[in-house]
Amino acid sequence: MSRVAPIDPAPTRVAMVGNPNVGKTSLFNRLCGVRAKTANFAGSTIEARVGTCIAEGVEMEIVDLPGVYAIDLELPESRLCRDCLGGRLAGCMPDALLLVLDATNLARGLRLFRSVASSGRPLAIALTMTDLARARGLSVDAHRLAKILGVPCAIANGRAGTGMETVVEAVKAACEVPPTVLAAGLHDAWLDETVVASVGGPHSLGLESDRMTDRLDAAFVHPILGGVVFLAAMALMFFAIFRLAEIPMTIIEESFAWLGATLASVLPEGVLTSLLVDGIIGGVAGTVVFLPQICLLFFLLALLEDTGYLARAAFVMDRIMCRFGLPGQAFVPLLSSHACALPGMMSARMIPDPRDRLATILVAPFMSCSARVGVYVLLVTLLFPDSGLLAGLAFAGCYALGAIAALVTAAICRKTILRGKSRPMVLELPPYRVPDLRSALLTTYDRALVFLRSAGTVILAICIVMWWISAFPRATPPEQAAALEAQALVAANAGDETTAQSLRDEAAILTNRAQQRESFAGRIGGAVQPAFEPLGLDDRLTVAVMTSFLAREVFRSTMTVLVGSGDSDDDSAVADELAQATRVDGTPLFDPPTSAALLVFYVLALQCLPTLAVTRRETGSWKWAALQFSWMSAIAYLLAWLTRLLVIALGGGT
């Protein structure tokens, strides 16, 4: 009797196993489409994708296990496959296995078959890359292979979407007969004979495609030319990300702003409205606005990876990155973090070694992201108001300082808390191919869902907490604000709406300022101000630093509220206003030592709550997020203090 029943509440669970780069993901995407999600299993930091395939009147749950070269290796992905095949993975007991074999590299796939077949589970084979095999002069005989192996075998092409029905039929057929365990007799000679019998043997391999690959490799992995090509490719990619993401980002920002304004206008003024508008909508908007960048980054990375180029780029960059204990694959996540640390950290999933991946995630937020630019512009302008050259150098120095801090931290991590041998740098360089657009879109969709789930859960919860400590306790509006409101009323009654509005704005600034000061966040700022005294921060600057913990760009708006006449879009006007601000003793608030210290602090400090939430998500533990925050804050504080001392020693102020 068939174990694959018509659609019912308990679909057959099929675990998909295979070597890396055999077209497994394309096949999975074809079988499941958008009915898939990324899943983490208890006790494992490696994730797999789980999807539902409905075809031929049957429903199957397909688990796309990570690509492995062998299941008995002491590597996390091999352990996950081993546990899954052995039925030891909670929530993932497979009813059948689908082994994906690359027809151009059958010998290696058959080695995996030997271990997989020994699990004793129903097994079917999907033979991929048959188009490439035939182009190389190999014959492909799936029937003969099925006969030799004793399991159903189907030819499939995930990119073209052909052979999907036969794959489903093969799985159904595998479930209908008791599995035959052949592994004991599968010695090396058998393996050789099987390769020859199934694909004609390697003597048939053509060389035409190798010549083209040789030519491309000569450019892409050349020590100098390869680096130039890589930098050009990355520059193009980030240019595209910044330019193309600009429009949807503006639309998202304006949509959330419109939603907030609409709710604020229709709901009665009060705590609930403030929670909805300032806490939930404001907080989530600040994170979701990065969605277009994230989607574009993952889409372009998926395309690049599919062409076979990304593996070459990692190979080239490894020579530089290995000096800091990082693999070549870490370069793309670190570079991506210059746009935003969130996609950068998420793209670290392409790094196979868990220690390397963790080190990359921990240091990625050091890279200067686009949210820092506003703060840099403000502080650099305050520091060098009359010298464009020095301001430019300081601006570039911020980026250099962030990158150096990241690489040094990575080296320290790999020699201390993440000590251990990295994987030997041996990379499979897949053949150059036209990328699979559909697969790239599905990967992007999956990454976007992961990001939105994070924004909708952890980040939302943290936003609400941050709103609460900024909004409570409610401060009584100062008398001056009440007086201004009264004057505004008089002006409005007299028909002078312009003056009335100006007075109301002034009153709102005074009220906001009082709220900032009296809130829990403000009080915490006041309480910790002595700790920031060595950096030259008074109570207002300390409050600005504390409130910008949610997102560093808040520093600018908080400062304009605390010392200026309200938030403004004009950078130079804000800088002029802040340059005039004074301390209690009449000295400038933003003197050179303080401005320099603040600049260094914002380059190095982790003032971004969504980043912490993503670190927790990607590492599976708050422990790493806490360590990341503590380390970056400590380094930021220490170097900011030293910078202040240095500027004072150089005669830059007191």
Added chain:
Amino acid sequence: MSSPRPTRLPLTQLKRGDRAMVADSTLSEDDRAVLHAMGLDERCTFTVCRASANGTCIIQLEARRLGLSPELARRILTRPCDCPDSSCGASDAPTP
């Protein structure tokens, strides 16, 4: 008559186009297991596709290419051979 080829050479000393088999290595058991699983073991013949001065190299096994770091490549001892292709394990197998 060509001079006899040395019996064992580090992978880093092979030139582009050279064919060889893995003779031995000074790698750890774990690293050796990874390479074996990737298809690079004593039974396979490979072709050097690219050998740069800094020691990185790209070899071809069957239809696949592997890029190896200098640290890894110099610890793999090879036996150069005149095998006709980059076959893996099937050099002695009968043709169908």
